Amino acid sequence: MTVESPANPRDLTDSPEQTAQLEHTWHSPGGFIGWFTHVNQRMIGKRFIITAFIFFLLAGILGVLMRLQLAGPEQQLFGPELYNQFFTMHGTVMMFFFAIPVMEGFAIYFVPLMIGTRDMAFPRLNAFGYYVYLIGGIVLIGSLLLNMAPNAGWFNYVPLASKEYTPGYGVDVWTTMITFIEVSALTAAVELIVTTLRMRAPGMSLNRMPLFVWAALVMSFMIVFAMPAVIVSSTLLILDRLVDTQFFIVESGGEPLLWQHLFWYFGHPEVYIILVPALGMISTIIITFTGRPIYGYTALVLSVVAIGFVSFGLWVHHMFTTGLPQLGMSFFTAASATIAIPSGVQIFCWIASLWGARIRFATPMLWVLGFFAIFVIGGLTGVMVASIPFDTQVHDTFFLVAHFHYVLIGGAVFPLIGATYYWWPKITGRMMSEAAGKWSFWLAFIGFNVTFFPMHQLGLEGMPRRIYTYVEEMGWSELNLLATVGALVLATGFGITLVNAIWSLFRGQRAEPNPWGAPTLEWAADSPPASYNFRHIPVVKSRWPLWDWERDRERGVVTGLRNDRREVVLTSILDARPIGVQVLPEPTIWPFVSAVAASLGFVGIIFHPIFFVIAFFLVFFSLVAWFWPRRPWRKD
Amino acid sequence: MADDVQDGGLQHPLRLWSGWVIGPAAWALHLLGSYLLVPKACEAETVWLLHAVTLVTLMLGLAGVVVAWRQWTRAGRRWPGSGDDGTSNIRFMAVMGLLISALSSLLIVAEGVPSFFLSPCL
Numbered sequence: 001m002t003v004e005s006p007a008n009p010r011d012l013t014d015s016p017e018q019t020a021q022l023e024h025t026w027h028s029p030g031g032f033i034g035w036f037t038h039v040n041q042r043m044i045g046k047r048f049i050i051t052a053f054i055f056f057l058l059a060g061i062l063g064v065l066m067r068l069q070l071a072g073p074e075q076q077l078f079g080p081e082l083y084n085q086f087f088t089m090h091g092t093v094m095m096f097f098f099a100i101p102v103m104e105g106f107a108i109y110f111v112p113l114m115i116g117t118r119d120m121a122f123p124r125l126n127a128f129g130y131y132v133y134l135i136g137g138i139v140l141i142g143s144l145l146l147n148m149a150p151n152a153g154w155f156n157y158v159p160l161a162s163k164e165y166t167p168g169y170g171v172d173v174w175t176t177m178i179t180f181i182e183v184s185a186l187t188a189a190v191e192l193i194v195t196t197l198r199m200r201a202p203g204m205s206l207n208r209m210p211l212f213v214w215a216a217l218v219m220s221f222m223i224v225f226a227m228p229a230v231i232v233s234s235t236l237l238i239l240d241r242l243v244d245t246q247f248f249i250v251e252s253g254g255e256p257l258l259w260q261h262l263f264w265y266f267g268h269p270e271v272y273i274i275l276v277p278a279l280g281m282i283s284t285i286i287i288t289f290t291g292r293p294i295y296g297y298t299a300l301v302l303s304v305v306a307i308g309f310v311s312f313g314l315w316v317h318h319m320f321t322t323g324l325p326q327l328g329m330s331f332f333t334a335a336s337a338t339i340a341i342p343s344g345v346q347i348f349c350w351i352a353s354l355w356g357a358r359i360r361f362a363t364p365m366l367w368v369l370g371f372f373a374i375f376v377i378g379g380l381t382g383v384m385v386a387s388i389p390f391d392t393q394v395h396d397t398f399f400l401v402a403h404f405h406y407v408l409i410g411g412a413v414f415p416l417i418g419a420t421y422y423w424w425p426k427i428t429g430r431m432m433s434e435a436a437g438k439w440s441f442w443l444a445f446i447g448f449n450v451t452f453f454p455m456h457q458l459g460l461e462g463m464p465r466r467i468y469t470y471v472e473e474m475g476w477s478e479l480n481l482l483a484t485v486g487a488l489v490l491a492t493g494f495g496i497t498l499v500n501a502i503w504s505l506f507r508g509q510r511a512e513p514n515p516w517g518a519p520t521l522e523w524a525a526d527s528p529p530a531s532y533n534f535r536h537i538p539v540v541k542s543r544w545p546l547w548d549w550e551r552d553r554e555r556g557v558v559t560g561l562r563n564d565r566r567e568v569v570l571t572s573i574l575d576a577r578p579i580g581v582q583v584l585p586e587p588t589i590w591p592f593v594s595a596v597a598a599s600l601g602f603v604g605i606i607f608h609p610i611f612f613v614i615a616f617f618l619v620f621f622s623l624v625a626w627f628w629p630r631r632p633w634r635k636d
Numbered sequence: 637m638a639d640d641v642q643d644g645g646l647q648h649p650l651r652l653w654s655g656w657v658i659g660p661a662a663w664a665l666h667l668l669g670s671y672l673l674v675p676k677a678c679e680a681e682t683v684w685l686l687h688a689v690t691l692v693t694l695m696l697g698l699a700g701v702v703v704a705w706r707q708w709t710r711a712g713r714r715w716p717g718s719g720d721d722g723t724s725n726i727r728f729m730a731v732m733g734l735l736i737s738a739l740s741s742l743l744i745v746a747e748g749v750p751s752f753f754l755s756p757c758l
Contacts, residue, residue, distance in 0.1 A: 207728035208718050298716055298728060302735050309660045309736075310743065313667050326758040327686075328674040330750035331667055338743050543718045574649045575725050 019535065022563040026118065026531035029587055037587040039123035041112050042529060044130050046427065048105025048188075051134055052098050057498070058141060059093035062086045064491050067451070071484035073472040083468035084151035085170070089144055091154025092174065095270065096181045097137050099412060100223075103277040104188040106419060107216035109427065111192060113522035113529065114210045116201030116538045118568050119584050121194040124591045124626060129187035131595030136180025139603055143173045150174035153466065155267060156237070158248040158259045163241045172241060172606040175234040180602060182227045182234075189223035192216055197573045199582075201521065202558060203540035205575040210520045210543070211287075211294070214301050215280025218308040219273050225312065226269035233262035242605070257322060264315035272311035274408065276304055278415040279346060282368050285415075285422055286350055288518040289365040290357035293544060296349035303342035303349075310339045320391045329388055336386035343379060347372070362516070363437030367418030370445045374410025378403060381456070396466075399459025405452045417444070417497060424501065425511030429528045432508060436500040444493030450486025454479040519544035537561065537569050540576075590626035597622050652726060655704030655733015659740030662696035666744045669693070670751070677756035686756070690748035697744050700737030704730050 028038045038044065066086055069077045078086075112120055120126055143149045150170040152161040161171045196217045200209065209217075237259065239245040246252035248259050287294050294300065313335035320329055350372075359365060381403040385391045394400060417440075424432050463476050470476055514523035523546055525533050539556030542548050549555040558578070561567045566584040571577055597618035604611020669689045677685050708730035716728035 205725045205728075207716055207725050297718070298731060302732055305656075305732065306736060306739050309663075310739075313663070313743070316671075325674045325678070325756065327677075327750055327754040327756045328671050330754060331670055331747040334746035334750065335667065335743060338739075338746055341739070341742075541720060572649075574652065574729070 014535065018563050022532050022535070023530060025564055025566060028531065033589070034587075036592040037589045039119075039127045039585065039587050039591070040531065041108055041120045041123065041126060042533070044123075044126045045105050045107075045109025047130050048101050048108060048133070049427075051130075051137065052102035052105055053498075055093050055097040055137060055141075056102070059090050059098060060491060060494065062090040062093075064487055066090065067484040067487040069468060070470075070480050072481060073474075073477050074469050076469075078468075080468045081151065084466075085144065085147075085149040087466055088150045088153055088156075088170075088174070089140075092150065092177075093137075093140070094408075095154060095274075096178060097133075097140065099274040099408070100181065100185055100270070101133055102416065103219060103274060103412075104185065104192075106281075106416075106423070107192055107212075107219065107277060108188060110423065110522055111196060111213055111216050112199070113426075113525055113533060114213050114520050115196065115199060115204060116521045116524075116534060116540065117195070117199040118533045118537070119566065120191045121199060121582075122191055123584055124588060125187050126191050128591035128595050129184040129191075131592050132180050132187075132598060133184035135595060135599040136177045136184070136602075139180075139599075140173065140177045143170070148173060155263055156259075158237065158240075158256045159250075161237065161259075162248060169606060172238060175238040175241075176602050176606055178234045179231060180599070182231045183598075185223050186227055189220035189227075192220040193224070196220075198570050199568055200571050200576045201538050201540050202569065202571055202576055202578045203556070204571075206573075207298075208540060208543045208576075210280075211283035211297070211300055211304075212277070212280035212520075215277045215283075215304050218304050219276045222269050222273045222276070222308050222311065226266045226273065229262050230266035233259055233266070236262075238605075242609070257319070257324075260319050260322065261315070264318045265312075268315040268318065269311045271404075271407070272307055274412045276307060278371075278412040278419075279304055279307075281415045281419040281422075282350065282371060284518075284520070285364045285368050285418055286353050287544075288422070288516045289360045289362060289368075290353055291360070291517065292353075292357060294349070295352035296345075297543065299345055300349050303346040306342040307339060310335060310342070314339065317386055317391070320388050321395045326388070333386055333388060337383060340379065340383055347376070362421075363432070363434055363441060364418040364422035364516075366438060366441045367414050367421065370441060371410055371414040371418070374406055374414060374445075374448065378406030378408075378410050382407060394459050396464055397459035398455040398463045398465060401465055402452045402455035402459060405455075409448060409452075414444075417441075417494075420497070420501075422516065423522075424504065425515050426522055426525070426527050426529070428505060428508075429511050429526075430504045430508030431511050431515065432497075432500045432504040436496055436503075440493050440496035440500065442493070443489055443496065447486050447488070447490030447493050451483050451490050452486070454483050454486075458483075514546060519547040521545055524549075588626065590622055594619055594622040594626060652707065652729040652733070655700050655707070655730065655737045658700030658703065659697050659733075659737030662693045662700065662737075663740040663743045665696070666690060666693035666747060670747060674756045683751050683756060686751040687748070690744060690751065694741060694744045694748070697737055697741035701734060701741060704733035704737055708734060 026040065028034070028040050028043055066083065069075055069083060108120065108126065112118070148169045150156070150173055152166050152171055152174070156171065156174055159165055196213055236245070236247040240247055240249065246254045248254045248256050250256060283294055283300055314332055316324065316329055316332035317336045385394065385400070385403060421432055421437055424430070458476055458479050461476065463470065463474070511527040513525065513527050521538060521540070524538060536557035536559065538545065539558060541556070558569055561569070561581065566586065567581050568584060569578055570580040570582050572579050597615055600618065601612050601615025604615065666689060670686055673685050673689060677683055708727060711723045711726040711730055714727060716731050717724050
């Protein structure tokens with residue numbers, strides 16, 4: 001393996017046969033069975049993204065249905081039991097099956113491209129994570145169709161969620177599905193951490209890493225530290241429900257608040273797990289559409305890292321009305337208020353980057369500017385509810401509903417849609433329509449504010465969350481009707497993007513490798529990238545390699561990697577010096593088989609403990625096949 | 637100065653993470669320690685226990701600041717860029733560690749203030 005600097009990578013002596021061989025080496029098998037064997041990171045990333053957006057659509061429909069039910073007083077579109085299932089499913093699917101997986105999906109697809117490598121560190125684990133997620137999602141949605149859906153809210157508080165107060169399979173399904181999604185998230189996090197720290201292109205030291213990659217790295221560490229808490233809590237709950245342990249039963253010395261502590265120790269970082277990658281997307285889009293380096297790279301990295309760790313010290317602010325000691329809660333108020341500092345630093349760095357720049361107001365940039373308006377309002381109400389006296393007043397009201405939708409839709413979904421427009425040409429090789437994109441943005445922006453801004457007022461007027469209807473005398477009718485109209489406009493806005501995406505696949509203008517003039521490495525690959533991502537692994541000398549190459553008319557590449565097996569370059573953590581070559585495994589069906597076997601155990605245990613034993617052995621055998629060593633006499 | 641820069645370049649890579657780890661660890665200890673000690677402070681009818689936790693963890697957090705500051709000084713105390721001079725990476729790590737530990741210390745102070753005003757028995 002050597003590092004060379006030809007004027008153009010094509011100048012290296014690549015015969016078409018060699019390129020064809022490389023293509024063949026990294027090729028993903030076709031056909032129905034072949035589909036289940038794919039391990040390439042772009043295949044898995046794309047599947048995560050598409051599946052997550054399908055869940056977004058389903059959960060969005062549930063949201064619109066709830067808004068229709070609340071449009072007027074004493075409506076009887078559906079009853080309280082179904083309403084309970086709908087809000088539980090809406091929250092659960094949005095948080096667990098859309099928000100985390102879609103961010104992971106973008107990270108899985110783009111981190112290897114942005115750091116200039118050909119795949120992720122453990123491709124088969126990647127595939128396993130996807131199948132576990134897919135099966136979990138299908139079972140959860142299936143439970144709604146079978147009227148077995150969970151109905152105790154997305155945070156599933158005990159004692160409401162205990163067997164005594166919520167009999168039936170709903171809560172069991174919830175706890176099991178959460179375990180599915182946690183396993184999937186943990187596999188993706190481990191993948192992303194190892195890939196980012198060990199497989200960056202030579203020269204891409206930590207201080208040159210793209211900001212989205214930093215964000216994905218922080219997100220991954222947060223997943224590793226946050227998710228085990230909810231795995232533990234959901235396991236304790238299902239043990240309480242299935243085998244009569246007493247972890248949360250007060251009469252036997254259990255503690256319901258233990259659930260809240262464990263859940264929110266995960267649940268609050270979860271919000272930031274969703275937000276942090278979106279922050280990386282915003283920085284990425286701002287750099288490209290201002291056409292100049294971002295202001296305050298170090299400060300932006302610092303902010304993302306700081307948000308990552310401070311977010312673990314906020315969880316008790318979800319429990320301000322549980323009767324905990326006031327002094328104890330005040331520590332969490334202090335941390336909740338302090339997280340505004342790194343968030344503010346980011347906002348000011350972005351403003352400084354936009355200041356005086358010749359901004360191209362293309363669709364991705366519009367979504368980012370929409371983020372600014374919405375997220376700042378969400379952040380302000382966040383500082384308000386960090387104060388215990390105010391929080392006590394608005395706890396469990398629509399004010400909270402307004403706050404977290406401003407933070408989550410403004411903070412995560414708007415940048416995400418912007419990033420989808422931005423990276424769509426790279427993923428599909430086609431451009432989405434700019435005109436439709438702008439219509440989509442303005443309808444979503446107006447619709448969003450018309451939906452959620454009135455909810456602040458409704459909350460202050462005392463309208464509680466999670467009621468399926470209300471009487472006219474309460475005086476909430478007009479604002480609720482307004483919110484419902486807004487929800488329809490918002491749904492239309494997002495719907496236009498969906499139509500735009502599908503339309504572009506067939507009719508969209510073909511995309512150049514770098515249609516936006518961006519500086520990061522993913523745009524050095526073809527659109528869509530070839531199976532091997534990069535014909536030659538690039539060598540990096542600054543934070544903006546593509547702008548360097550354009551200026552210098554020269555680019556460095558790594559040569560000497562074999563074409564006949566899946567080789568990638570390993571580099572050192574801090575300064576990305578080449579230190580070795582890793583051979584990655586080929587496509588295989590065993591991750592899929594393992595995921596099915598594990599799912600059999602997870603789902604089956606709801607009905608009978610024997611499924612756990614059966615699945616244990618099935619998973620064992622599938623893992624043996626998965627890890628079966630290569631024959632030593634084979635040349636690779 | 638040239639020797640200092642070289643010395644900075646020879647640091648063991650793991651040491652460059654000190655500021656990243658010491659500050660947040662001190663803050664985590666403060667948050668958990670204080671939270672757990674509130675009932676004890678109520679029983680003992682004194683808040684000195686909480687002040688002591690704040691003081692000790694603040695010292696630890698500031699130690700993170702000092703360690704990172706010294707690394708930064710050795711690497712030539714300039715704002716980190718993305719250059720090829722071999723020390724910009726070290727300066728980046730040191731400045732990040734410095735600011736992370738400083739923010740952690742600020743958090744410890746912010747969380748220590750309520751102990752002066754609120755009774756642990758409320």
